[in-house]
Amino acid sequence: xxxxxxxxxxxxxxxxxxxxxxxxxxxxxxxxxxxxxxxxxxxxxxxxxxxxxxxxxxxxxxxxxxxxxxxxxxxxxxxxxxxxxxxxxxxxxxxxxxxxxxxxxxxxxxxxxxxxxxxxxxxxxxxxxxxxxxxxxxxxxxxxxxxxxxxxxxxxxxxxxxxxxxxxxxxxxxxxxxxxxxxxxxxxxxxxxxxxxxxxxxxxxxxxxxxxxxxxxxxxxxxxxxxxxxxxxxxxxxxxxxxxxxxxxxxxxxxxxxxxxxxxxxxxxxxxxxxxxxxxxxxxxxxxxxxxxxxxxxxxxxxxxxxxxxxxxxxxxxxxxxxxxxxxxxxxxxxxxxxxxxxxxxxxxxxxxxxxxxxxxxxxxxxxxxxxxxxxxxxxxxxxxxxxxxxx
Amino acid sequence: xxxxxxxxxxxxxxxxxxxxxxxxxxxxxxxxxxxxxxxxxxxxxxxxxxxxxxxxxxxxxxxxxxxxxxxxxxxxxxxxxxxxxxxxxxxxxxxxxxxxxxxxxxxxxxxxxxxxxxxxxxxxxxxxxxxxxxxxxxxxxxxxxxxxxxxxx
Numbered sequence: 326x327x328x329x330x331x332x333x334x335x336x337x338x339x340x341x342x343x344x345x346x347x348x349x350x351x352x353x354x355x356x357x358x359x360x361x362x363x364x365x366x367x368x369x370x371x372x373x374x375x376x377x378x379x380x381x382x383x384x385x386x387x388x389x390x391x392x393x394x395x396x397x398x399x400x401x402x403x404x405x406x407x408x409x410x411x412x413x414x415x416x417x418x419x420x421x422x423x424x425x426x427x428x429x430x431x432x433x434x435x436x437x438x439x440x441x442x443x444x445x446x447x448x449x450x451x452x453x454x455x456x457x458x459x460x461x462x463x464x465x466x467x468x469x470x471x472x473x474x475x476x477x478x479x480x481x482x483x484x485x486x487x488x489x490x491x492x493x494x495x496x497x498x499x500x501x502x503x504x505x506x507x508x509x510x511x512x513x514x515x516x517x518x519x520x521x522x523x524x525x526x527x528x529x530x531x532x533x534x535x536x537x538x539x540x541x542x543x544x545x546x547x548x549x550x551x552x553x554x555x556x557x558x559x560x561x562x563x564x565x566x567x568x569x570x571x572x573x574x575x576x577x578x579x580x581x582x583x584x585x586x587x588x589x590x591x592x593x594x595x596x597x598x599x600x601x602x603x604x605x606x607x608x609x610x611x612x613x614x615x616x617x618x619x620x621x622x623x624x625x626x627x628x629x630x631x632x633x634x635x636x637x638x639x640x641x642x643x644x645x646x647x648x649x650x651x652x653x654x655x656x657x658x659x660x661x662x663x664x665x666x667x668x669x670x671x672x673x674x675x676x677x678x679x680x681x682x683x684x685x686x687x688x689x690x691x692x693x694x695x696x697x698x699x700x701x702x703x704x705x706x707x708x709x710x711x712x713x714x715x716x717x
Numbered sequence: 718x719x720x721x722x723x724x725x726x727x728x729x730x731x732x733x734x735x736x737x738x739x740x741x742x743x744x745x746x747x748x749x750x751x752x753x754x755x756x757x758x759x760x761x762x763x764x765x766x767x768x769x770x771x772x773x774x775x776x777x778x779x780x781x782x783x784x785x786x787x788x789x790x791x792x793x794x795x796x797x798x799x800x801x802x803x804x805x806x807x808x809x810x811x812x813x814x815x816x817x818x819x820x821x822x823x824x825x826x827x828x829x830x831x832x833x834x835x836x837x838x839x840x841x842x843x844x845x846x847x848x849x850x851x852x853x854x855x856x857x858x859x860x861x862x863x864x865x866x867x868x869x870x
Contacts, residue, residue, distance in 0.1 A: 385728040385730065444728070449802050449803075450804065458736060459736060459860075460742075461825050463860065463861050463862050464812050465801055465802075465808075465812060465827070467802045467805065474794045474795075474796055474814065477795060477796050478794040480840065522799075522800075523799040524799055524800050525796045525797065525798045525799060525800070526839050526840070572768070572822070574767075574768070574823035574825050575822050575823075576814075579793070579794040579814065
């Protein structure tokens, strides 16, 4: 029988650099999985599915998810679904689990985000293999070069400066300083960001995400299967994904996140959100490059085109503002691959349950937005509106 | 007291691949050997694709009308890479999304002959709309680098 799907438990491990990490992938994932089950108050034997992901080439194997699952101690019979949508793998985990639950096929599905940026000695070289081969990769087009096209076009249209693009990096670091699970918890000034090593114009090193190791897990259940669990359930009110052309040259406009804007309209309609700025209490967007954040806030309808930087500068997106954005510090402060992409969903769920670490909890948060993106030139977007479901 | 332990083991991949281009990109690549930039057009919406694509994603139809585009166009977006990556070109280099005259999509390529010594001055080097022209490689083997780069007209 079809059911609505809710989030009923999350687990998350503290993050660190690969160099400082002494645990294996399996150990980190175990910690997150058992953390989620404990948070939920669910026994492993009550699970009827696992959704996990990996990214080609990042771990010295494409079997990362497959070899992990059987070593978690969750039982031998558990069906496993494996996703591999590149940089959006983590963001798609919840969407697949929720569809399994909504269909009535499963009751309790565990989404597992592993530390997939862990192994590669030269991670940048591994990530760069995702730029379109044959026609664009031979042009020295790596990951952050692709990311740089957007702010470059945005500068041209709206007159933004490098210092303008630094505002989201500064704010995300401020937020990460309050998040005990974040990797980079240092604060930065605008000047620190602007004078950091130039990477690909107009981006500097401080505008690009770190390589982190951590894991997280998120339990998706039917409404019925959440009744006996401990946390206040978080309803997956609306969710969807969308995709753009594979080639960078197929983009229509680099000065706007058009693909995300189309997706947002669809998801807002499903969730009956008329005025996102007023109706959403907490936001986590996936912006591994700082300039993406203001552009994403525009595409999500929180600011007019060209208004994203002003919105961040106004203080509205800080913890004490009316639209707190990336209180986790976002991927600019912690990016562990699949775990990093699942993180927006994990953190928004924690906020709505009222179970976020005290220093970062938004009081009374009722409705949240979680977002993910990835693929060549941010080809894939995923988005969900989540709602706290008060118990009667 | 913690137990002595071994933390990591080294794993190395050394693999080569042949990617089959198919008829559409195969024809495009062959065109480059003859200094021709071939594109195709959607019969429904009339958009012109370069590199060409076998189907129009918007109209769900085959795009089998071919045309040759001039090797000239306008820059719509660009970045200067101050850092490259292993196996890539030596930085700094500029990569641009170029709207060839008559094309509906952008062709990504290098733009050379720019003054790239000062990061603060690069924007002025290639304002949006800058006209650029393809410079052909002496030896052409049917790959995107048969166009060596573009330079300002």
